[in-house]
Structure formats: C-alpha cells, structure tokens
Amino acid sequence: MTRNLKEQILKTASELFYSQGIKATGVDAIVKAAGTTKMTLYKYYPSKEDLVIAYLRRRDVDFTQWFVAQIDDRAAHPRDKLVAIFDVIGEWMQKPEFRGCAFINASAEFPLEDNPVHRVSAEFYDKFRGYIAELARSADAAHPDALAQQLALLFAGAIVSEQMKQNSDAIVTARAAAEILIDLALRGHPELSR
The missing domain is CATH 1.10.10.60 (Homeodomain-like)
Structure with a gap:
C-alpha cells in the first residue's frame, strides 16, 4: 500500500x-x-522540489523508453532513425494533452543554472543529444556531435513553436531542415562542424 x-x-x-x-x-x-x-x-x-525532481526523473525514463521504441519501430537504418525523430515528435504534438516539453517548461520556470530542477532538465537534453550523436555516428555522419546539436535545436524549436501556436507546422519545417543537415553530414560537408 x-x-x-x-x-x-x-x-x-x-x-x-x-x-x-x-x-x-x-x-x-x-x-x-x-x-x-x-x-x-x-x-x-x-519538499516540493524533491517531488518536482522525482517527476522529471520519471518523465525522463518514461519518455526516453517510449521515444526510442517509437524510433526503432519506424526505422532500421540510422539515417532514417534521425529523420524519424521528427515524425515521432510530430505525432506527439498532435495529442490533445500536449503542453510542450516538460524539461523545457521546467527550465523556463527555474531559469538559474545552479537550480536542481534546471540541472535535471539540462541533463535530459544532454542525454538526448547523446542519443542523436550515437545515431549520427552509426550513420557515418561527419561531425556527429555538431549534427546532434543542430538536430536538437530544431527539435526544441519545433516543440516551443507548437506550444506557442498549435498546428503551426513547425515540425514539418524542422523535419525538412533536418533532412538537409543529415544529408550534408552523410556527405562529409565541412560546414557542419561549426
């Protein structure tokens, strides 16, 4: 009990x-x-802070498991998995309960970097970028860490745009930009290292 x-x-x-x-x-x-x-x-x-941190840590585990399973179900090749990130997020954004990203929302409410809530949110995005970088490495992308940073920015930007205005189609634009970046990285384009 x-x-x-x-x-x-x-x-x-x-x-x-x-x-x-x-x-x-x-x-x-x-x-x-x-x-x-x-x-x-x-x-x-x-404390309430302990409860908030427990919420974010649970959200991290649940979201990551769900997200990775969704990506794995949609694509086998790492390049296709990188693109599928935007498809999965696009479907998530269409759910009626969508209120943005819990980690972006939490870091906005607790903006000081030394705040424990902010740190937990930042840890989530560090792990998320790491996941993208591993996919990029598996796809033999040039500069996988730079590509991961770029795709994570597109991902976060699309989420915030959709949160601010529903049905914004920001994810469609982000996906199109992501495909360009991914294809350039797979061709070894030097500009992606910046």
Missing part, C-alpha cells in the same frame, strides 16, 4: 505539473487530487 500511495502522489503531481505548470501547482492541490494528506506527501517527498 505504501508503494502505491507514493506512486499515486507522483502520478498526480506529474499530471498537474505538466498540465498546469510547476509553480502554479501547489502542494494543497496535489494532496487533494491524490486523496492524501500533506503529512503523507512530505513523508515520501520531503
């Missing part, structure tokens, strides 16, 4: 943090929605 209650608190907080924002979601709202008490919440999560 204890494990279930801890999970219920985290699940409830996660839904509220993502849909309403971290700072806009108070502990009172979380305990009410979870059907528990503050004392119980603080037993498992000594």
